[in-house]
Amino acid sequence: MASISTDRKGLRRILFVDGNGERKAIRLGRTPKKKVNEIKRRVEDIVAAKAGNYSLERETAEWLAGIEDRIHQKLEAVGLVPKRVAPDAATVGGFTLDYIERRTDTKSSTRVSMKLARQRLLGYFDAGRDLRSVTPLDADMWAVWLKEQKYADATIARTIKRVRQFFRAALRGDLIPRNPFDDLKIPNTANPTRLFFVTREMADAVLTQCPTNEWKLIFALCRYGGLRCPTELLSLTWSDVDVHRNRILIHSTKLEHHATKCKRFIPLFPELRPLLWLAYEECPDGEKYVIRKTRDTNANLRTRLTKYIQRAGLKPWPRLFQNLRASRETELAGQFPLHVVTEWLGNSNLIAAKHYLSVTDADFDKAVRGGAKSDAQTAQNPAQSRSAQECHEVPLPSEVVSRQGSRHTSALRGIPSVSLGDGPGGTRTHTPCGTGF
Numbered sequence: 001m002a003s004i005s006t007d008r009k010g011l012r013r014i015l016f017v018d019g020n021g022e023r024k025a026i027r028l029g030r031t032p033k034k035k036v037n038e039i040k041r042r043v044e045d046i047v048a049a050k051a052g053n054y055s056l057e058r059e060t061a062e063w064l065a066g067i068e069d070r071i072h073q074k075l076e077a078v079g080l081v082p083k084r085v086a087p088d089a090a091t092v093g094g095f096t097l098d099y100i101e102r103r104t105d106t107k108s109s110t111r112v113s114m115k116l117a118r119q120r121l122l123g124y125f126d127a128g129r130d131l132r133s134v135t136p137l138d139a140d141m142w143a144v145w146l147k148e149q150k151y152a153d154a155t156i157a158r159t160i161k162r163v164r165q166f167f168r169a170a171l172r173g174d175l176i177p178r179n180p181f182d183d184l185k186i187p188n189t190a191n192p193t194r195l196f197f198v199t200r201e202m203a204d205a206v207l208t209q210c211p212t213n214e215w216k217l218i219f220a221l222c223r224y225g226g227l228r229c230p231t232e233l234l235s236l237t238w239s240d241v242d243v244h245r246n247r248i249l250i251h252s253t254k255l256e257h258h259a260t261k262c263k264r265f266i267p268l269f270p271e272l273r274p275l276l277w278l279a280y281e282e283c284p285d286g287e288k289y290v291i292r293k294t295r296d297t298n299a300n301l302r303t304r305l306t307k308y309i310q311r312a313g314l315k316p317w318p319r320l321f322q323n324l325r326a327s328r329e330t331e332l333a334g335q336f337p338l339h340v341v342t343e344w345l346g347n348s349n350l351i352a353a354k355h356y357l358s359v360t361d362a363d364f365d366k367a368v369r370g371g372a373k374s375d376a377q378t379a380q381n382p383a384q385s386r387s388a389q390e391c392h393e394v395p396l397p398s399e400v401v402s403r404q405g406s407r408h409t410s411a412l413r414g415i416p417s418v419s420l421g422d423g424p425g426g427t428r429t430h431t432p433c434g435t436g437f
Contacts, residue, residue: 001044002043004040045057095166100118120146134180136184143156157189195326197327198317203223206314213278217279221236224271226328226332228321232253234289238283249265330358338352
């Protein structure tokens, strides 16, 4: 066991006894107590592993690979870890670090992914190991080690792909004769047990528990619009809402590297109209974004949605936002050709079949009825059908009413008409109808 000592000047140190019974100290200066406690716990893990002659736990190995040189040198000084080799393009640790730092063209999330893969690689391979000495058998044993650390198959698959990317770059730089990870089998990432269909009844129950219209809109855009959360939600602007053509332009930051796939249109579904209308009425003049209050990409939306699901008397389903999107794709695939649905949702037929589409109770009901549309499906949302029909029956007013100007009243049904700005479809003028937007 290790202990923490703090002197009168606030200087901290960690005291411990090594495997030989010798008492040693790691002097950390004025380091925050929280960080000192973390180092103390890792020191205890390292001492126990050395005494028991067994491998370090996964978290401790990754922590060692990622700590700053100053702390690592203090651990070296007391004999807890071997000396860290200086970054070198010919070593596993040095090359991967250099490669990540040079990839300034990647997004911050991609860099985080690469750093995590590097930590998992260095949890097994020594940072100073020569790149050329890594063999395909070493790669196989590393994959076995990842499974022993109880990583999920999807995590192992992402990690292997990243490490394969590292060594492919080393191969292109003539630093190694072959990529030892090329033939490494990647686990199947499809997990049908985590697919969950969120019915309309469940969605309605959650919507009633959402405290604000913005949260209702966040939920509806995921469940009925099929948007990715949070990236596609936060990039949605009012100029993307084309009420004249009944379409919404979606910007997919995930696919920015595909010039032809980074943008797509989805229909202005009737389920979204009333919520978008209320959001537009609530936002101040000149506001750009549809989602304006919950804009922090680091905000834990999953935790808040879990609370609303539980308040609705439901059990939170796995992959909360992913399954909202999957539910919409499954629902649409029963009504439209798959190539149309995947165009709207921004994925491929293969990805949809592998990760999104599921068999629902309604499919069984339809089969029992001899393949005809069940009464439940036909009457699933009659109000929605009426609303959509009415919206198409109401003509657009000839004049455009600016948000900055006064809101006039249309002679049609006494409902205000608005313009949402200029975008892909030009000036957007629309007369809300019934309960729609």
